[in-house]
């Protein structure tokens with residue numbers, strides 16, 4: 001019987017001729033990523049060796065990546081202490097894929113990995129972050145793990161007991177209308193199948209719309225696949241993947257593409273035509289509480305956030321800057337913009353987007369996770385409402401359990417910033 | 431065996447179990463104080479020792495969805511609790527197995543706060559309603575981690591076995 005893309009990747013990585021959904025395998029890991037939670041990984045890693053009489057050793061330091069992003073620059077002495085401890089470990093164990101707090105090479109882990117060329121088609125990528133699913137955008141099998149599991153990967157170089165996931169095939173056809181894009185598509189899909197609809201499964205994206213989509217857009221789809229419970233999202237590598245790796249990530253070598261066999265078996269097939277899709281929004285407090293923007297238009301918002309590993313890339317900033325250019329963010333609404341990496345920030349500066357944001361009244365912050373997880377900056381006041389291009393709106397997510405968060409695309413966020421209320425960007429603009 | 435101290439709906443996220451703002455705290459000895467921190471009454475009861483060891487939290491589907499933060503597991507582990515859910519989110523399930531948190535998957539389970547639950551490897555018996563629910567077994571490979579005493583012990587064994595030439599397939 002034919003294998004799916006992920007079955008093929010896992011068969012190769014576990015040295016087996018064939019695997020099928022439900023098998024438990026131990027794939028060799030090509031890339032193991034952590035952020036500030038490496039502080040906990042380090043503890044667990046050293047614990048593995050305690051009492052064994054052996055020196056702790058990382059299986060392959062060149063395959064370990066550590067990126068500081070969740071609290072940059074440190075918001076507290078405690079975080080600064082964790083970061084210091086990680087820096088010492090990084091130099092002691094010669095971990096080269098380390099991205100410290102820097103304006104040139106720093107940024108959010110899920111942006112740094114692809115833009116640095118660390119993720120390759122067919123690779124097995126693990127990360128101590130649930131949005132590690134993002135890297136499926138480059139045709140890799142990428143999934144989130146806990147800190148103790150990462151410690152085990154550091155020691156052994158394999159992920160233990162990975163269940164080969166079944167695959168949900170999502171076929172996307174049609175052309176997006178103006179101000180409608182990948183974020184609206186993934187919100188629509190999550191609303192359709194629910195927050196548990198893809199539990200222990202991979203979502204594999206196909207169809208002409210996906211083939212025509214940039215890697216940046218594919219990252220949005222794979223990033224949020226985990227919000228439907230998916231182990232991973234994946235877009236099988238194609239010419240666009242080659243273009244991205246060559247032109248944007250500086251990878252010279254030619255990459256092999258892993259494709260599904262004819263006759264591969266899928267647990268579910270979903271077809272979506274995006275030509276009639278309208279802007280979507282996930283309402284509080286669940287990512288699968290999805291409605292059209294029109295249904296909640298007029299809801300007043302005190303904070304707008306553009307950024308994160310979901311929508312903090314150059315094309316996102318471009319759309320938002322285009323809507324804000326020459327106009328003003330409404331009084332009573334504060335707008336925060338977090339480019340996903342230093343490189344994106346610099347490019348946005350060169351293209352004038354940063355000036356557009358600042359002139360409109362938005363506050364441009366340094367690259368990093370910022371307010372996305374409510375621990376660093378941009379926390380909400382009691383009963384306030386935020387509209388954000390991030391990926392989670394759980395109760396308390398932006399630092400205040402009495403606040404509400406709506407999730408949307410950069411176009412919806414920017415159009416709403418001008419009005420101070422949730423606004424459909426397609427109304428009156430086309 | 432234990433009384434239900436908390437009954438939760440579907441899709442309870444790790445942000446609810448362990449709010450993100452306490453994530454700089456990583457040590458398993460320190461995380462339990464922030465378990466369900468945004469539920470002030472429950473958090474106070476846990477910290478004040480008013481929740482007896484062996485108590486049970488009953489949840490719906492997809493318990494522990496969202497962030498991969500392991501603190502959500504280590505925080506609960508600090509209190510000798512059993513978590514019975516209709517299903518768990520993948521990363522939470524792995525973390526619970528890796529750290530040895532007592533979790534049980536029982537599809538269809540129904541219970542209210544105060545009900546007396548007896549949990550075995552086979553089923554969950556609600557002594558109050560007299561209804562019993564079958565427990566979903568873990569795949570063998572995962573059971574092996576639990577049997578070894580968690581992933582740290584399991585990995586240590588694998589390292590030593592590899593050094594001694596024992597192969598695992």
Ligand code: SF4
Pocket residue numbers: 069070108109110129131308309310368369372373390391
């Ligand atoms: S931007 Fe938000 S979702 Fe993305 S890695 Fe950072 S905290 Fe996680």
